[in-house]
Amino acid sequence: MAGQRSIASGARLRxxxxxxxxRPQEIVDAAFQEFAAKGFAGTRLEDVAARARVSKGLxxxxxxxxxxxxxxxxxxxxxxxxDAMRTEIETTTLSTEAFLKGPFLAFIQNIVGSRxxxxxxxxxxxxxxxxxxxxxxxxxxLSRGMATLRALIDRGVERGEFRATPLRDFPQLLIAxxxxxxLWRALxxxxxxxxxxxxxxxxxxxxxxxxxxxxxxxx
Amino acid sequence: MAGQRSIASGARLRxxxxxxxxRPQEIVDAAFQEFAAKGFAGTRLEDVAARARVSKGLxxxxxxxxxxxxxxxxxxxxxxxxDAMRTEIETTTLSTEAFLKGPFLAFIQNIVGSRxxxxxxxxxxxxxxxxxxxxxxxxxxLSRGMATLRALIDRGVERGEFRATPLRDFPQLLIAxxxxxxLWRALxxxxxxxxxxxxxxxxxxxxxxxxxxxxxxxx
DNA sequence: TGTGGTACTGACTGGTCAGTCACTATATTG
DNA sequence: CAATATAGTGACTGACCAGTCAGTACCACA
Numbered sequence: 001m002a003g004q005r006s007i008a009s010g011a012r013l014r015x016x017x018x019x020x021x022x023r024p025q026e027i028v029d030a031a032f033q034e035f036a037a038k039g040f041a042g043t044r045l046e047d048v049a050a051r052a053r054v055s056k057g058l059x060x061x062x063x064x065x066x067x068x069x070x071x072x073x074x075x076x077x078x079x080x081x082x083d084a085m086r087t088e089i090e091t092t093t094l095s096t097e098a099f100l101k102g103p104f105l106a107f108i109q110n111i112v113g114s115r116x117x118x119x120x121x122x123x124x125x126x127x128x129x130x131x132x133x134x135x136x137x138x139x140x141x142l143s144r145g146m147a148t149l150r151a152l153i154d155r156g157v158e159r160g161e162f163r164a165t166p167l168r169d170f171p172q173l174l175i176a177x178x179x180x181x182x183l184w185r186a187l188x189x190x191x192x193x194x195x196x197x198x199x200x201x202x203x204x205x206x207x208x209x210x211x212x213x214x215x216x217x218x219x
Numbered sequence: 220m221a222g223q224r225s226i227a228s229g230a231r232l233r234x235x236x237x238x239x240x241x242r243p244q245e246i247v248d249a250a251f252q253e254f255a256a257k258g259f260a261g262t263r264l265e266d267v268a269a270r271a272r273v274s275k276g277l278x279x280x281x282x283x284x285x286x287x288x289x290x291x292x293x294x295x296x297x298x299x300x301x302d303a304m305r306t307e308i309e310t311t312t313l314s315t316e317a318f319l320k321g322p323f324l325a326f327i328q329n330i331v332g333s334r335x336x337x338x339x340x341x342x343x344x345x346x347x348x349x350x351x352x353x354x355x356x357x358x359x360x361l362s363r364g365m366a367t368l369r370a371l372i373d374r375g376v377e378r379g380e381f382r383a384t385p386l387r388d389f390p391q392l393l394i395a396x397x398x399x400x401x402l403w404r405a406l407x408x409x410x411x412x413x414x415x416x417x418x419x420x421x422x423x424x425x426x427x428x429x430x431x432x433x434x435x436x437x438x
Numbered sequence: 439t440g441t442g443g444t445a446c447t448g449a450c451t452g453g454t455c456a457g458t459c460a461c462t463a464t465a466t467t468g
Numbered sequence: 469c470a471a472t473a474t475a476g477t478g479a480c481t482g483a484c485c486a487g488t489c490a491g492t493a494c495c496a497c498a
Binding site: 038039041042121123124125126127128129134135138139142143165166167169170172173175176177179180181183184186187188191192194198199202203205206207209210211214 | 257258260343345347348353358361384388392395396399400402407410413417421428429433
């Protein structure tokens, strides 16, 4: 008796080809929600499967391990949006100041409540345990993002809009408040509401005040 | 025979009273190191005990659960340092600008490599799973810190050093780069070294450029 | 130099969960 | 309309670990 496995009930509803092809994405979506709610360690793959209306074993057909699935989740959300912003920065006809106050501000305001914010939070929490993932994120998002922001600042200087400041060496300062807004929302929103849109607007406005070439004062 | 417990070997080296009294602190210190290295979920209380040169059971004599121990770790590190800064802000005779460029800058530069940075990282990672701890942190550190920073900014305005700006509504902007520096160090330092001292210096310098009342230009 | 109290030990239990695998129902193909 | 292929199932295993507790050795005080 011991060691005997009961008969498996088999596939209850096999999907058509079209439906079948969307399975991995459904699992990734379900996983995103579970990870977002409970973090990496706190998420049970059984719950992911249940949320995707799938048996416990199926995720392992597409993702070898829980960590593999986590990586898939991160990659599915993180990659596309930043490319869009980068090409917008490179092709815009706006002045650098107008760009920062307009499309750039809108972009970072939009991040705070988005899935990308959740991913950032997860990466911060789990990063040290997943060096491979951290490396991926650095190479595909951060290093490129920093380079683009630096180019944007340099362009402002070249055009005579901005003073030359060490800001170009620390593009992190442009997005630091975004991180703060994300984490504040996640941790302390219930204790104290933070108007993140206005926070970021104030940030951009002050930063521009700091680096803008002063008006020559009439005469 | 099943269910029989082997005889316990008993206390191997019982400490003198004085040594005994320091046990909880030793355990907290060991726990800090384990938590810092592996996070909350990744830490085994057995390893904490081993690091403190103590048996697996002892931590439970002083701390009812793993979470209780985690709280003790956070409280042991977080509380004292911030009070010092607050009273310094309230009693300084420096101009607000000089204070920000001097003691305040030194304070935030110092945070980045300290145990307080590690605690911040742990809180960010584990916060959502420990609402009670998050509440403690908000009430004892954040809300007071924000109020103090706001008062500092307001004082600068009253003294005629600073323009009136919405910065007073978002003291988070003063410390956002600290958070960024801490997290960059923890996650990406191996990919790209960040000179956090200069980053923070640049931040304070730019912020002052933004809010300082402009010089009246000679005449 | 007992002896009483307790700080301390570490084997053990109970529960959780990632990952496996023997089996099966269905879609597809010829 | 078989025959084949494979997406899908879910009971199970093995490992891990928080928390327990019966028992012990040492300190303090007589």
